[in-house]
Amino acid sequence: MDNYSVKKLAQLAGVSVRTLHLYDKIGLLKPSVRTEARYRLYGKKELLRLQQILFYRELDFPLKDILDILDDPAFDLEQALEGHKKALLARKERINTLVGTIEKTLVTLKNKTMLQAEDLYQGIPKEKMAAYRKEAAAKWGEGSVLAMEDTFRSLEIEAIQTELKDITARLTALMSGDPAGSEVQQCIARRYQIILQLTGGKVEPHKLEYLRKMGELHEVDVLPDRELALFIREATDHYLKK
Amino acid sequence: MDNYSVKKLAQLAGVSVRTLHLYDKIGLLKPSVRTEARYRLYGKKELLRLQQILFYRELDFPLKDILDILDDPAFDLEQALEGHKKALLARKERINTLVGTIEKTLVTLKNKTMLQAEDLYQGIPKEKMAAYRKEAAAKWGEGSVLAMEDTFRSLEIEAIQTELKDITARLTALMSGDPAGSEVQQCIARRYQIILQLTGGKVEPHKLEYLRKMGELHEVDVLPDRELALFIREATDHYLKK
DNA sequence: GTAGGGTATGACCTAAGGGGAGAGTCAAGA
DNA sequence: TCTTGACTCTCCCCTTAGGTCATACCCTAC
Incomplete structure (x- = not known):
């Protein structure tokens, strides 16, 4: 026990055997033991190191840099993490x-489809149709006749949902393994208020569902990603103590 | 005019000459003309195609797939865009x-540093110190003595700033080239209110600065990225009409 | 003792270019 | 007209982080 074969470790970490071979060859992750038949055996220490490696890999670090980082004892972890965070946030902005461009394009597209599919509204009485079109044209300009409001409203809602998702995601991350539990509780309460304000008091069904989900999230949404996060945390702690 | 040499096109699109050579070779982007000396010359159509290519490349599409997509006349752009959006949002969540993991780690790290640097508080009178520690311990649990509040507050602020940045980014995207201008104006107004609520009425200096920036953003923050976005839009429109 | 699965090593292949060599081309200034 | 410097061509090898064989060994279970 405490000894992982290549395949076991690979499955555990979600990488291929070939990857472990490569990491061995370049000295990034050496097995703790080699059996007489030259089989690779990895211990817990190697597992943690692998988690760290994957963490940096996720941040697009080249393997060579990861090697330098992990083998430099005087490496400033805190500063590096700040750097990664900035890089990640920049990526998020990109x-x-x-996403904005796509949404914009989709609006245009849907508009165009609507226009092209004008014959879909053949069933509507002529005069009603004309009145509606006039109103719509006055509101959103010539050319964009129907669907503009709907499209925008759905975009709006989607945007809010995205933001809520962001918030909940970060909360979940903060939740797991945080020493200051009560502080987080307060934080959640504050967020609830914010969301209530976001929804303007009038909470519509789909928004309500979101709120409900958010209440459950820290119980329900335990995904592999969270495991990974915990692993990374453990690994980093271990690294710090060493 | 309307004829770009390799270098000019490369600079315009922000890629290397080598990349254009490659794209030519694999048939992804052929020059419109070859001079007698076999110099490559690209027209406006090729420029637009390149923008599309870069768009898909940004979404991590392999070049071969991009080729298929761009050369398939029955390609469903709308569906593809929805797919890309989903992929991007998933990436954002990752x-x-x-980021959450990093922040968590940083909190732990800073905590630890504080604990290690306990002798920094040697100057504080013993009884005051004890009282403070007791209070702090009661609030945030044993072990996390000082700095917890500050750390959390800064994290909180950072989180809010990030969210505001998100919102403004999406707004900027929506702004540029949107037919329903007035709708967007309303949208902005609504967002302002949300932000005012986010800040709880008491608008602190750094938050105010954010608000100010947000007001200017659609004028100021015109970056290469926006140009790219516009180009993509233009390209997509062109594609649709064709 | 043999079948089925795990493993090792080596060799070749991939995508998306980077970098350079050697040679031809173009435009401007002396 | 000649030259110089910038630009371009094609060809070829190199890179990263592995994927995909091929061949051969190892181990365990029936």
Whole structure:
């Protein structure tokens, strides 16, 4: 026990055997023992090191840099983490831009589809149709006739949902393994208030569902990612004590 | 005019000449003309195609897939965009998890540093010190003595700033080139209110600065990214009309 | 004792280019 | 007209982080 074969370790960490071979060869992760038949055996220490490696890999560090980092005892972890955080936030912003562009394009697209599919509204009485179109045109300009409001409203809702998701995600992260539990509770309470204000008091069904979900989240949403996060945390602590 | 050499196009699109050579070779982006000396010359159509390519590349599509996509006339752009959006949001969530883990680690780290640097508080009179510690311990649990509140408050603020940044980023994206301008204005107004509520009425200096920045953002924050976004939009429109 | 699965090593392959060599091309200034 | 410097061509090898064989050994269970 406490001895993992290549395959076991690979499955545990979610990488391929080949990857472990490579990491061995480049000296990034050596097995603790080699059997007489040259089988690789890894211990708990190697497991933790692998978790760290994967952490940095997730941040797009080249393996060579990871090697340097993990083998430099005077390495400033705190500063490095700050750096990673900045890099990640920058990446997130890039993603935001892209998502924005996509949403914009989708609005245009849907608009166009609506226009092209004008014959879909053939069933509507002529005069009613004209009145509606006039109103819509006055509101959102010529060309964008129907669906503009709906599209925007759905975008709006989606945006809010995304933000709520963000918030809950960060809360979940903060929750797991945090020493200051009561502080987090307060934090959640504050967030609830914010969300209530976000929804403007009038909580619509789908928003309510979100609130409900958020209440359950820290119990329900225990995913592999969380395990990974915990592992990383453990690994980092271990690294710090050493 | 309307004819770009490799270098010009490369600079315009922010890629290397080598990349264009490669794209030519694999048939992803052929120059419109080859001079007698076999120099590559690209027209506006190729420029737009390149923008599309870069868009998909940003989404981590392999070049081969991009080729298929761009050359398939029956390609469902709308569906693809929905897919990309989902992928991007998933990626964002992964990043959130990572950022959360980092922040958590940083809190632990800072805590530890504080504990280790306990002798920094040698100057404080013994009885005052004891009282403070008792209070702090009661509030946040044993072990996490000082700095807990500060750390959390700064994390909190950072979180809010991040969210505001998210919101402004999406707004900026929505702003640029949107037909329903007035709707967006309303949207902004609503967002302002939300932010005012987020800040709880008591708007502190750094938050105020954020609000100010947000007011200017759609004028000030015109970055290469935005140009890229506009280009993509244009390209997509062009694609749709064709 | 043999079948089925795990393992080791080595060799070749991949994507998306980077970098350089050697040679041709172009435009501007002396 | 000649030259110089910038630009371009094709060809070839190199890179990262592995994937995918091929061949051979190892181990355990029936």
